[in-house]
Amino acid sequence: MDITDFIIGGTASLGATYFTNPLEVIKTRIQLQGELSASGTYVKPYKGVINAFIVVGRNEGISGLQKGLVPALYFQFILNSFRLGFYTTAMQKKWMHKKNGDVSFPLGLFWGALGGCVGTYFSSPFFMIKTQLQSQAAKAIAVGYQHKHTGTFQALRQIYAERGITGLWRGSMATVPRAALGSGAQIATFGKTKSMLRDNGWVTQPTLNSFCAGSIAGTIMSLAITPPDVLTTRLYNQGVDASGKGIYYNGWLDCIVKVVRTEGLLGLYKGFWPNYLRIAPHSTLVLLFYDELMSIRDKYYS
Template sequence: MTKSDFVLGGVAAMGAVVLTNPIDVVKTRMQLQGELAARGTYVKPYRNLAQAMLQIVLNDGLLALEKGLAPALCYQFVLNSVRLSVYSNALEMGYLQNEDGSISFYRGMFFGALGGCTGTYFASPFYMIKAQQHAQAVKSIAVGFQHKHTSMMDALLHIYRTNGISGFWRAALPSLNRTFVASSVQIGTFPKAKAFLKDQGWVTHPVLLSFCAGLTSGTLVAVANSPLDVVTTRMYNQPVDEKGRGLMYKGLVDCFTRILKTEGFHGMYKGFWPIYFRSAPHTTLTFVFFEKLLYLRDRYVIPLHKN
């Protein structure tokens, strides 16, 4: 891969997030509703994906479905550019290949996770702001702690003035754990699924092949990642004191423990269906857009430079 490939990978993910951000908004709010409350003891303004989207539009307007889009775009660009860079360099240096030249499943998962965690760390401030803006809603349908950011820049300035540089990376640990699982599963399973479908002759069209492989990979990501996603959202959205310490959760283990004690196992899978309906299309769209961008570059940009 060239440097332009990494940029195109980030751009492809940005294109995907424009279409999946409304699902992410619903996911965040479903994860926050009934926070630390026993099941059946709280009002649920968001019952399912379709009803939640309608609720948001009716109470907060159509544009509310794209809240947090700016930090979401920044997060995806940084995450995927770094992730593809790490993975591709490992591939080119021969770290992923078995002796017979095939791609090792476990090495693919390791370097996928390594790239994902590295990208997540650098992009952590954007994910935090994204989660906080996703949660912002009018009073009638508000859930979780309500931050008062008016824009991404306003959020960046507020966090810096309140907690300094370190405030941008609070709760980075649960986010790294979440990405470790998601990236290893996603990047480890996508090429395997693609190769299997192609070798079996079940899917041969390039775009459809990417779609089916991405769908398979995204499904596995949703199942494995839901509990960590819930914890990440809670940790990023909770209020903090002047020293940046969480007022609801002391840390990753405390967050897991409190959710399980008060909300049960069900609490760890709040927002599962939005996670699923976002993960599968997002993975699929990212890879499809990436391959299309590579095609356009090779057909139109490279010939211009040669001439």
């Protein structure tokens, strides 16, 4: 297991995050508006993706669209270090292959899910801070619980001082289904699609092959990840009472029940379009950057 595979995996995600973080901000705001309220009973400051960009830019300036960027970079680096590191190791050691040498989709799903779960768990504090900073908004367009953080490390210090390590990892187990579904679907689709496009002679140029496979993988990932992503956003952003318990939800199961009961099944798909518009290009760029960095590494060591 080569440590450089993990470092390259984390590095590949950083460039993509700069481009896609504004969509993450919009997605978070849309997922939080109308929290635990029936459709049509609340004011919607964000009436779609384009409108949300205009509203945030008008009320908070361009910098408002990059809220939570610092913890997002830490989160993505840790997550993708494990996720893509596991993927490369499994591919190189033929753990993702059938006896006939073909890439196995179920095995790809397993290794992608495992890497995603491990990476997401260890990066959980940064995911929580990212969500809470992205939800902070001007009073006129505020949605969800409003935390009073002034920055990433101030938030980490404050939470640790008040709640200890358990406070930093609050809600971390809720990210496991999100990571398993999203990462598993992405990694399995990416590996299988790359092989299919190459073996059938449809797309053989390495960079274009990675780009096409990454685009398809990102689309599949966005369909799988939106419901657990809504739950994760709600659980991470909720405030806590004096004993450290969430003021809205007791856990992911309680969150599902309350969201469906008050907002309907469509409540689990709030923010789907900004999520799709973020994940598809983000996935494409991360996997493309990763393959390019791995090629550079292999040329350097060859």
